[in-house]
Every structure is written in structure tokens, then in C-alpha cells.
Amino acid sequence: EAGVTQSPTHLIKTRGQQATLRCSPISGHTSVYWYQQALGLGLQFLLWYDEGEERNRGNFPPRFSGRQFPNYSSELNVNALELEDSALYLCASSLEQGLTAFFGQGTRLTVV
Amino acid sequence: QQQVKQSPQSLIVQKGGIPIINCAYENTAFDYFPWYQQFPGKGPALLIAIRPDVSEKKEGRFTISFNKSAKQFSLHIMDSQPGDSATYFCAASMSGNTPLVFGKGTRLSVIA
Numbered sequence: 001e002a003g004v005t006q007s008p009t010h011l012i013k014t015r016g017q018q019a020t021l022r023c024s025p026i027s028g029h030t031s032v033y034w035y036q037q038a039l040g041l042g043l044q045f046l047l048w049y050d051e052g053e054e055r056n057r058g059n060f061p062p063r064f065s066g067r068q069f070p071n072y073s074s075e076l077n078v079n080a081l082e083l084e085d086s087a088l089y090l091c092a093s094s095l096e097q098g099l100t101a102f103f104g105q106g107t108r109l110t111v112v
Numbered sequence: 113q114q115q116v117k118q119s120p121q122s123l124i125v126q127k128g129g130i131p132i133i134n135c136a137y138e139n140t141a142f143d144y145f146p147w148y149q150q151f152p153g154k155g156p157a158l159l160i161a162i163r164p165d166v167s168e169k170k171e172g173r174f175t176i177s178f179n180k181s182a183k184q185f186s187l188h189i190m191d192s193q194p195g196d197s198a199t200y201f202c203a204a205s206m207s208g209n210t211p212l213v214f215g216k217g218t219r220l221s222v223i224a
Contacts, residue, residue: 099144
């Protein structure tokens, strides 16, 4: 069974541009979570989607947004990129809300 | 968002030693406590998880000890090996209601 897959693996953008990151959850998982992991820091919760709806949002500005599609895949959009947005963005999925989350390999976003 | 406090930030042990990583939480409504292991360039992988109705859980060389009254839980790695060198994260959630909240991580180095 395929795990959580994220694309692209690496992304380089210029300050002010927009970035779109994609995530495919494990088959059968309906919850998708996005986390930001900046260098040397822990995992900061960004967004949680379940059954196509946004369930919860972390303490991030509105330029961080996303959506979940009918097939439960998800995308994270970051508008007006800032240098501080450079980080590893991790997507996770779970079968039951708030329980065991399985992570993808992440997308390394670099803003220059 | 409720915090999970993790210590130490980094840890160096000799091969065969028993590193211990501690976490403390504030929200008594948390009812699910997993530990994740992350190698450089990879997404976190679930190691072991515990519910507050048990005080200890073992899986292979990994043991979680849970103290509900003190609101603390810890990870012990028996007979540690150089291959265990990684960053370890504790987390907590209210199942069905919240996404996982992570500690800031412990970088473990096991030296031969």
C-alpha cells in the first residue's frame, strides 16, 4: 500500500511569488494535515482537512490556505512568499481524526 | 494552541545506553500520545503510541512510560544503537477533536 505522497520534493520560489504544494493521502484516509517544519524547529500545525472541509487552522496568516479534493488529496497554497516561509512542509493523513498520523516525505520550499 | 514541552533538546549516549526523552503536557483532555522518529531529509515516522489508561507500553526496544497525575510521558530506548540516531518528537491530541500537537524535538546521537 502506498504511503502519503507529496509533490514536488523541492521547490524554489522568489519572494512575493505563490507556491502550491500537493499531497495524496493513504488510500482510505479522509483526514489530511499540513505542518511546517522550519530549520531546527519542531512541527508547527498549519491546516487540517477532513471530508473536504477545513476542520482546524494553526496560528498562521491567511496567505497560507489550502483545500481538499473529493478524492481526499489536498493542496497547500502559500501566497506572497516571504523568506521566512522557507521550510519543510509535511503532509500527514489519518484514518481517524486526531489519531495516528502518517507523514509524507515533505516538500522542501526555499524562498530566495 | 496547547503546548507539549519536550526535553532535552539534544542527547548523546554511548551504544547500548538507555536514552530517556521526557514530555509534559497541559491539557488534561489529551488522550492520545504518540512518539515519532525523524531522520534527516525524511518525514516523521510513528514509533509507538499510548493512551492514558495504561502506564507503560513496550514495542521492541522502545518503551513509553505515562504518568497521568503528573501529566508527563517519556520514551526509553533500550540497548540503543547508532542507527537510532535521529530526532524524536512527542505529540498529543484529543482524538476526534484536534490535530497532533508536537514537542520541539530531541536530537539523539548514539555513538559507538
